[in-house]
Amino acid sequence: MTTLSSSPVGTAPAPAGKPSGSRPKRRLLGEHPLGTLFAAPYVVFIAVVFAYPIGFAVWMSFQDYFFAAPGAVVDRPFAGFDNYVAVLSDPDVWQAFGNVGVFLVINVPLTVVLSLLLAYALNTVIHARTFFRVSYFVPYVTASVAVVAVWLFLFSGNGLVNQVLGPLAPDPSWLVNSALAMPTIALFVTWKGMAFYILLYLSALQNVPKELYEAASVDGAGRVRRFISVTVPSVRSATFLVLLLATITGANLFTEPYLLTGGGGPNGASTSPVLLMYQRGIEQGNPDVAAAIGVILVVLVLFVAWLQRRFVGREES
Amino acid sequence: MRRRIITSAALGAAGLLALAACTAGEEGGTESRGDIKIWYSNNEVEIAWAEQMVEAWNADNPDEQIEAQEIPAGSSSEEVIGAAIAAGNAPCLVYNTSPAAVPQFERQGGLVNLSEFDDGDGYITERSGDVAEQYRSADGDFYQMPWKSNPVVIFYNKDLFAQAGLDPENPPLATHDEFLETSRTLVASGAVQHAIWPAPTSEFFQSWFDFYPLYAAQSGGRQLIEDGEATFDDENGQAVADFWATMYAEGLAGQEAYNGDAFADAQSAMSIVGPWAISVYGEDVNWGAVPVPTADGIDASETYTFSDAKNVGMFTACENQATAWDVLKFSTSEEQDGIWLEETGQMPLRQDLTETYADYFAANPAYEAFGDQANRVVEVPNVANSVEIWQEFRDRYSEAVIFGEGDTASFLSDAAEQANELAAE
Numbered sequence A: 001m002t003t004l005s006s007s008p009v010g011t012a013p014a015p016a017g018k019p020s021g022s023r024p025k026r027r028l029l030g031e032h033p034l035g036t037l038f039a040a041p042y043v044v045f046i047a048v049v050f051a052y053p054i055g056f057a058v059w060m061s062f063q064d065y066f067f068a069a070p071g072a073v074v075d076r077p078f079a080g081f082d083n084y085v086a087v088l089s090d091p092d093v094w095q096a097f098g099n100v101g102v103f104l105v106i107n108v109p110l111t112v113v114l115s116l117l118l119a120y121a122l123n124t125v126i127h128a129r130t131f132f133r134v135s136y137f138v139p140y141v142t143a144s145v146a147v148v149a150v151w152l153f154l155f156s157g158n159g160l161v162n163q164v165l166g167p168l169a170p171d172p173s174w175l176v177n178s179a180l181a182m183p184t185i186a187l188f189v190t191w192k193g194m195a196f197y198i199l200l201y202l203s204a205l206q207n208v209p210k211e212l213y214e215a216a217s218v219d220g221a222g223r224v225r226r227f228i229s230v231t232v233p234s235v236r237s238a239t240f241l242v243l244l245l246a247t248i249t250g251a252n253l254f255t256e257p258y259l260l261t262g263g264g265g266p267n268g269a270s271t272s273p274v275l276l277m278y279q280r281g282i283e284q285g286n287p288d289v290a291a292a293i294g295v296i297l298v299v300l301v302l303f304v305a306w307l308q309r310r311f312v313g314r315e316e317s
Numbered sequence B: 001m002r003r004r005i006i007t008s009a010a011l012g013a014a015g016l017l018a019l020a021a022c023t024a025g026e027e028g029g030t031e032s033r034g035d036i037k038i039w040y041s042n043n044e045v046e047i048a049w050a051e052q053m054v055e056a057w058n059a060d061n062p063d064e065q066i067e068a069q070e071i072p073a074g075s076s077s078e079e080v081i082g083a084a085i086a087a088g089n090a091p092c093l094v095y096n097t098s099p100a101a102v103p104q105f106e107r108q109g110g111l112v113n114l115s116e117f118d119d120g121d122g123y124i125t126e127r128s129g130d131v132a133e134q135y136r137s138a139d140g141d142f143y144q145m146p147w148k149s150n151p152v153v154i155f156y157n158k159d160l161f162a163q164a165g166l167d168p169e170n171p172p173l174a175t176h177d178e179f180l181e182t183s184r185t186l187v188a189s190g191a192v193q194h195a196i197w198p199a200p201t202s203e204f205f206q207s208w209f210d211f212y213p214l215y216a217a218q219s220g221g222r223q224l225i226e227d228g229e230a231t232f233d234d235e236n237g238q239a240v241a242d243f244w245a246t247m248y249a250e251g252l253a254g255q256e257a258y259n260g261d262a263f264a265d266a267q268s269a270m271s272i273v274g275p276w277a278i279s280v281y282g283e284d285v286n287w288g289a290v291p292v293p294t295a296d297g298i299d300a301s302e303t304y305t306f307s308d309a310k311n312v313g314m315f316t317a318c319e320n321q322a323t324a325w326d327v328l329k330f331s332t333s334e335e336q337d338g339i340w341l342e343e344t345g346q347m348p349l350r351q352d353l354t355e356t357y358a359d360y361f362a363a364n365p366a367y368e369a370f371g372d373q374a375n376r377v378v379e380v381p382n383v384a385n386s387v388e389i390w391q392e393f394r395d396r397y398s399e400a401v402i403f404g405e406g407d408t409a410s411f412l413s414d415a416a417e418q419a420n421e422l423a424a425e
Helices: A022-029 A033-060 A082-088 A091-124 A129-141 A144-155 A160-168 A181-205 A210-218 A223-234 A236-251 A255-260 A273-283 A287-311 B002-025 B044-060 B077-087 B099-107 B120-135 B158-163 B176-188 B204-209 B211-218 B235-249 B276-281 B321-331 B334-344 B358-363 B365-373 B386-402 B408-424
Strands: B036-040 B066-070 B093-097 B145-149 B153-157 B194-196 B268-273 B287-290 B310-314
Touching: A022 A033, A033 A287, A082 A287, A091 A129, A091 A181, A091 A223, A091 A236, A091 A273, A091 A287, A129 A181, A144 A160, A144 A181, A144 A255, A181 A223, A181 A236, A181 A255, A210 A223, A223 A236, A236 A287, A255 A273, A273 A287, A273 B077, A273 B386, B036 B044, B036 B321, B044 B066, B044 B093, B044 B321, B044 B334, B077 B093, B077 B099, B093 B099, B093 B321, B099 B310, B099 B386, B120 B145, B153 B158, B153 B365, B158 B287, B176 B194, B176 B235, B204 B211, B204 B386, B211 B235, B211 B386, B235 B386, B235 B408, B268 B276, B310 B321, B334 B358, B358 B365, B386 B408
Parallel strands: B036 B066, B036 B093, B194 B268
Antiparallel strands: B093 B310, B145 B310, B153 B268, B153 B287
């Protein structure tokens, strides 16, 4: 039998008040310098790719800013809250945030419920498990542009869905109907992204101790009661993750309204804040206004994430 | 001490960065000569023209070579060019510069003022005549070379017209009422789903292919904005808005985007297109072409339309601007314009086009109407916030005209008020 013991010399704290050459190094690199070294590339990546652009966007939102040629003499003065005033007094911005709100209200609960149910089913199914897994993953791994084309055929005025519905088909049709365009997009995104969340739930389900199910069965719990009383609480951490990721990706909705409803139509009913940022910042050359929309979006997403953490992920903290 | 070294290093690095940025943005000036880079469009016929143009220039100018490539892939040429300006790596010339984007590029400090070349104004106005005036910027100078247009007309499918019992050789399409009645006949016959199917989507440029050509014709050649004021909130704009509103309300035009080319697929019997359509539909569709309609009908020789032009921009990142200017003149010379016409069927923005290339139009009568129409084209206004104005216009048009939510008079007055505000900024 081997006994593991650490060297008293190596771990003994330096006597108080005695100067030590390793102390500044330790303060800088932490208790595990090698770990810090390994983490450093990712920290640099985060700083360059995320932190700096976010800081720059915040700064830009307080300037009268536009992209200019290097060396060009242009006037880009401090604008205070002008961009925020412009954004908050723009009805298109309010409509876009309202649209994405509708999207999240439909997409997030649907994603959580369906992915949990499908993961549970997939976890219990024995036959054709690979077939089902592939079926769920095909939309996820297929390029959005290709899948959008299929949905355009399905949901256009003369599409398959309306032909099946016959006289019950909505008029105007799904993607040009102000009330139905965003819910249709929400359904599309839910269906397309489901596989990833199923995967999260599957890994969580495989960590639920079998004894809990056996104990519940001994106590007389049926299949539904076991699902509600054992499965749902046991995968709470996964649920929190799914909620968080679905909210963040949903708030950044762009491709679907850009492609599926021809640039946020009809009448802006499917315009998302990110699509609006693209129009204002890139197409119209007002990145300062786009940055203000982006900052507001980040703040709102952080707030929603905080609520989710408070009500769903409290055990995680 | 260490802090001082770090601070010095940081300041030094910042200084180097600033220096690098300044160096990157240095202009070579209008006197410098040497090799240059150009970008051109990525469609097959334009590539063929560009390759022969570059080859011809390079053969005669060994010390001033052109390095040419297609515009890098992006969701639009304008976005790619805008990014290149900001990065300081735009080429000397781009043979696909949208006039609508010119005010933005100019504001970015990305475009060279062509009027500053000694013969700049003279060459442009001599080549393009009165049409060139639309391309002057607010300061009266040219920041773009008017290059080529695709004057839009109504293409119609003769077979579908005949199937609907309409005269395929002289279809009644000159007035708004005739156009509506013809459209009703087409749809009622069951030959097509919609009579015409312009894209009903929300992109800022879509109004160039439904409202604007008809407004240009109806108003006798007025731009959307003139002298800083919106022009369309008048009886001409009202007539065109009402015409399209009726087309959509009666299902004669499609409210939903067609997934493909409705005209090629015979799902619609008409389309609003430029001369490029001849080579695209030529063999597959038995087509005819007529000018865009007006309320009361006017002679084809007096009808204006939207130009759908693309111009050439010279960019400030260019070090050898004197060479670039010579290349620009070479590539828009009478000889190169003739080759352009032969290769692409698109109209050089050159005055007396049909007389200059009489042989070409005699040999290709299908293009003659486009050649004549090229003398009466209306460009998008060269004003500040051009794209934003068109987006606002499109959003309001979509609501009131395409989807019939709200009246057209309010749409025109609201859009005009918004356009005036944006143009004044």
